[in-house]
Amino acid sequence: MSSNVVTRKAWLEARKALLIKEKQYSRLRDEITRERQALPWVKVEKDYVFTGENGAVTLLELFGSKSQLIVQHFMFQEDWEAGCKSCSFMADHIDPAVVHLAERDTVFAAVSIAPIEKLLSYKQRMKWQFEWVSSHGSTFNRDFDVSFSDEELANQSATYNYKDHTAFPCKEAPGMSAFVRDDNGDIYHTYSVYGRGLEKVMTAYDLLDMVPKGRDEAGRNMYWLRRKDEYGA
Numbered sequence: 458m459s460s461n462v463v464t465r466k467a468w469l470e471a472r473k474a475l476l477i478k479e480k481q482y483s484r485l486r487d488e489i490t491r492e493r494q495a496l497p498w499v500k501v502e503k504d505y506v507f508t509g510e511n512g513a514v515t516l517l518e519l520f521g522s523k524s525q526l527i528v529q530h531f532m533f534q535e536d537w538e539a540g541c542k543s544c545s546f547m548a549d550h551i552d553p554a555v556v557h558l559a560e561r562d563t564v565f566a567a568v569s570i571a572p573i574e575k576l577l578s579y580k581q582r583m584k585w586q587f588e589w590v591s592s593h594g595s596t597f598n599r600d601f602d603v604s605f606s607d608e609e610l611a612n613q614s615a616t617y618n619y620k621d622h623t624a625f626p627c628k629e630a631p632g633m634s635a636f637v638r639d640d641n642g643d644i645y646h647t648y649s650v651y652g653r654g655l656e657k658v659m660t661a662y663d664l665l666d667m668v669p670k671g672r673d674e675a676g677r678n679m680y681w682l683r684r685k686d687e688y689g690a
């Protein structure tokens with residue numbers, strides 16, 4: 458941490474200088490948001506079917522009565538007993554927002570490759586309310602570049618975050634995708650984000666960025682992170 462201690466007047470001068478850059482950042486963020494929302498759409502041609510709490514669920518059915526759908530590609534391999542701690546960190550921030558998303562014609566769902574029984578058990582443990590479905594037996598994860606084969610991992614030839622020949626430490630990767638459906642029931646893919654682009658939903662990081670120690674990770678991204686019921690264990 459900095460030990461630079463100054464007068465209130467000097468602090469205000471430094472703060473106002475930083476504010477100029479913060480406003481520039483806000484305007485750039487707004488510009489990027491407009492460009493993101495103006496991206497072209499790709500029609501989803503496959504009839505994706507998932508397994509939900511009550512049986513088969515199609516991608517269209519995940520929309521419910523809404524026209525917009527946000528999917529979290531939640532890392533949960535078939536042989537894991539718990540979901541990825543970083544994806545869980547994201548879900549902790551998203552779950553309380555679901556009720557507010559609904560007021561803006563948007564629904565949220567998590568999708569993972571693990572069997573539905575494991576997902577529901579972990580969801581109960583974490584006390585989340587959002588819908589969570591299993592993509593086991595579907596190509597959904599592969600099609601959206603968040604599942605990799607053993608060969609791709611061995612050859613470091615996975616495609617992730619729009620880059621080919623990527624090395625990744627496990628078979629599943631994190632991401633989020635946005636979809637829209639029209640009045641005819643046709644579904645379109647409008648956006649996907651991966652890697653550090655996912656930090657935008659982790660408001661705890663924004664809060665930590667306000668304090669002198671910041672994230673205090675020393676270059677080891679999320680090394681300190683635990684599932685919310687594991688802190689102090």
